[in-house]
Amino acid sequence: MSNNQLAVYQSFAFGELTQQDVVTVRETIGKDCNESQFKLFMSIAKNAGANPILNEIYPAVRSGQLTVQFGIDFFVRKAKETDGYKGYDVQLVHENDEFKMHQEKDEDGRYYVVIDEHSWGMTRGKVMAGYAIAYKEGIKPFTVFMSVDEVDHFKRSQIGMQKTMWTNYFNDMFKKHITRRALKAAFNLNFDDEDVAADNKGSEGFQEYQPQGRKDITPQPEVIDQPESPKPQLSEEEKQIKKLRTQITAKLKQIGVVGKDNVSEYIAQNAPTMGEKPTVAEYTGLLELIEMHIDMKEINSADADILD
Known part of the structure; x- marks a missing residue:
């Protein structure tokens, strides 16, 4: 490895x-990345503060396409760093367990789940469900x-590694x-929303990562510079498609x-099979496929970060 490459990699230390x-990451979990892909991956890792040595983030290249996924350890660490963190619990419910739960409504009118009972003996039978609090x-x-x-579809996946991990573990x-x-929702760990700036290119043409700032959702008064023609109202289907395209x-x-x-x-x-004008169902199917590819990243490091 040249001194120039080492100097470039130094910029990714954090x-x-x-x-x-960083060199070790390049030669191990990053060995399938080309140079631009690896630099993009390290930019994402550095800006998020996710350490690839600790399996908090990892890359994979399939059909020449880079995918990046945050590991469960990263979600746990970020949750612990959040004000008010009081821990979490995760349990599986087996067919012979005694299990009851119900929903309640809080003072704001929002529903939440309450576990009334979960007890078990030595012979628990097959896993039927699971919950994390x-x-x-x-x-x-x-x-x-x-x-x-x-989640049973993971065991029938056509992707060998995914099928193996969900079947064997x-x-x-x-x-x-x-x-x-649970951690993503409770502690607002929306790493999905972090963006890669398309107009910020590095010296070798890779797209450098820029974290997306938190959006202000407080309603603001509309400022009108000049009269505008009334905008056509979107149908419910068009609204759904617009929302799905944004998520995708x-x-x-x-x-x-x-x-x-x-x-x-x-x-x-x-x-x-998607047509030129995809339907809501086709967009929904594509979104689910992308989310499956995202989840696959977590699977690739399962041996290292399996929960106790």
Whole structure:
């Protein structure tokens, strides 16, 4: 490795991650990346503060396309750094367990899940469901409950690694999956929304990562500079499609698919049956496919960060 490359990698060192650590990442989990892809991956890792040595973030390249995923350890660490963090719990519900739950409504009119009873003996039987509870000061315990049916498709995946991990380590993978969902929702860990600036190119043409700032959702008065023609009202279907396209764009950026040509190539490879004017159902299917690719990143490091 040349001194010039070492100097470039030095710029990606942060926190406890040294220049030599960056080289190690390049030669191990980053070995399938080309140079531009690796620099993009390290830019994302540095700006997010996610340490690849600790399996908090990792890359994968499939069909020449880079995907980047945050690991469960990163979500746990970021949750712990959040004000009011009080811990979390994750459990699987087996067919012979005694289990009851119900919903309640808080003073703001929002529903939340309450686990009334969960007890078990020595012979528990098959896993039927699972739940993760995130505890945060000032709010009701936030619970995510999922049945096995909701994740069973992972075991039938046509992707070899995904099918292997969910088949051989189903309990651990299921626990990680629901824990990640609970922590993301309870502690507002919306790493999906972090953006890759399309107009900020590095010296070798790769797109440098820029974190997206938190959006202010407070209603603001409308400022009108000049009279405008009335805008046509969108139908409900058009509104759904617009919302889905926005979500798809954000998810694609998370896995490094940026730019019209790259998006078209991704759709051609992964959703070749989509027509020129996709329906709501087709857009929804594409979004679910992208989310599956995102979840695959977590699976690739399952041996290193399986929950106890």
